[in-house]
Amino acid sequence: MDVDMIVSAPGKVILHGEHAVVHGKAALAVGLNLRTFIKVSHHKDNTVVINLPNIGTKLIWDFCQLQRLLPSFQVNLGHEPVSPSSEQLDLLKEFAGFPEESRDTESLAVLAFLYLYLSIYGRELPGLNIVVWSHLPTGAGLGSSAAYSVCLATALLMVSGRISHPTPEGIENIRWTETELNLINSWAFQGEKVIHGNPSGVDNAVATWGGALRYQSGQISPMKRVSVLKILLTNTRVPRSTKVLVAGVKDKLLKYPNIMDPVLSSIHAISQECQQVLEASSAGLSLDQYSVLEELIDINQHHLNVIGVGHPSLDRLCQVTASHGLHSKLTGAGGGGCAITLLRPDVDLGMVEVVKRQLVDCGYQCWETSIGAPGVSVHSSQSVPEDIRRAFSNA
Template sequence: MERKVSSPMAPTFMVSAPGKVIVFGEHAAVFGKPAVAAAISLRSYLLVTTLTKSRRTVTLNFRDIGLNHTWTIDSLPWPVFHHASKKKFYYSVIHSLDPELLNAIKPHAEAVSRDLPEKQRRMHVRSATAFLYLFLSLGSSQSPGFIYTLRSTIPIGAGLGSSASICVCLSTALLLQTRSLAGPHPDQPLKEAEVQIERINHWAYVGELCIHGDPSGVDNTVSSRGKAVLFQKNTSGPSSVTPLVNFPKLRLLLVDTRQPRSTATQVGKVRRLKDSHPTTTGLILDAIGQLTASALELLSSANFNGNGTCDALDRLGR
């Protein structure tokens, strides 16, 4: 008798998240200055396919960067991640990565794309690290196999939040798979929706920590929430996030120079400059913060029409 082919344990589904542009406050946001960031129409998409019970593998297929790797679920370091002293839950609050957990997934992340040039391979390793950290933190060793297929219309390394958009997609998908999100639905209370958006945002930030080391958090915040936000990172405690519900639609010209930049590298340069010349750099960062506040006041005013008149532009920074 011919054996019947088993069916997947869950239906295929897709999530997506927008990229972002920092309208005001670029770089200064990392050092506690306010930044205004807005979502853009370019997005990332994540297709999640559940495999049959007999296929105990998880695949990350990020076609736009040429990353396609499969891990055996049972070979992953579940005992380390699920140890009583390390175990995280969907509601856990994480501000930094656990070095022991990073060391546990390092050989699994380092196994990807060994035949590629080192620069490209490092991008793959960082992506795999973020994925595995989230998958092992939120997933279960008893889960079925999955294929996570990523596509993005956001240029990589262009400062448009491509990694944050991808991390938001991964965070959302994994939280949905663990049934830690409800909705969205028409009758969902606003408070419940806010809690769930923040949950997505928090785990996306954990992914950003894996990729960038010390991100400001503004990219994943605006990608999670959409529209625009006023963001300010705090040195202790949660960052201040104010949704800008009345932020006007702006027609922005974005030019892709095709010269990729690493966020971690750029942040590191500013940090070294601040360490070498603290007074001068501090004044520059203060000026950026003042410009952000002035611009927000202008853009939020009732008589702003978005045409960028000269007298309006003259007010910026005053």
């Protein structure tokens, strides 16, 4: 591969089933059309450059420095994905000059790159220049690290010749074979392990395949013929701890099993009902089906408040959108964080702009985007958004 390549992958949101999924119920995860983009080109002076302008990071290594690390990453010369060992991660931290307990965004992103780069190649290392730019905020529960890992895995596998390099003709048409997509997903999962330790695999699966998938008791099942739905995505900017929120739900379940069990079962039923609606028509949903989706959103948001993962910031968001006839629910851990608002195809666009202004006036970030987005894709430089072209040009 002698020319530049550009790869993108979507973020993700949980449509229904958050928290209930921890207790064996179903959850629906969907591709979010806020994407991470990576541009890769060969570096002629035998250096490796990783440039992450979103977080102000640019690191350059001499090719020979990285070559000396290779013996520790040749444990599987069959090139099948291998989980990172603690010894490998310690070696990479020492090489990159990161403290042993470092868990910030920069260090995790760099370590994931180094692990995938050294593990995928295993023998001959190419000089590369890699630039990453993302529309996804970090730490918001939107799958930003998985989109990054999927982009890295795809680009490195293409450069190494392990998967094909499709001609970019628009993201809807670019597909690798199922075997190639499985390989991308498996390697991206290893990148996620570097970043998160013990990820579920849902986020990287959504970033790889796009569309929507069902997750229950460790089993991931892609959904078929899912329509793309327009939404508002709102970040309340209220920080939250997923660990604390999950523990709170567990405590309630132990204290009030006869109350909480039916609520979690109802959330499971909402996921099932939503899946049936989404898969009912490959030609697009009717307005009546949109009405069902809106009712399910309202019911689930009330359930999530009942189990204790709501927040005044989310209540305010729901009040703003409901005052204009729109329907919203939190997505992810709750306790602040993000929410989605469904936009019907007959929605008044002027009203949507009013809602967005009111949400921004609350101090929130707001994007008009879509869910059910395509998975990992390859692009020509002309087919990426203008801000991505500028970011790549300025990097």
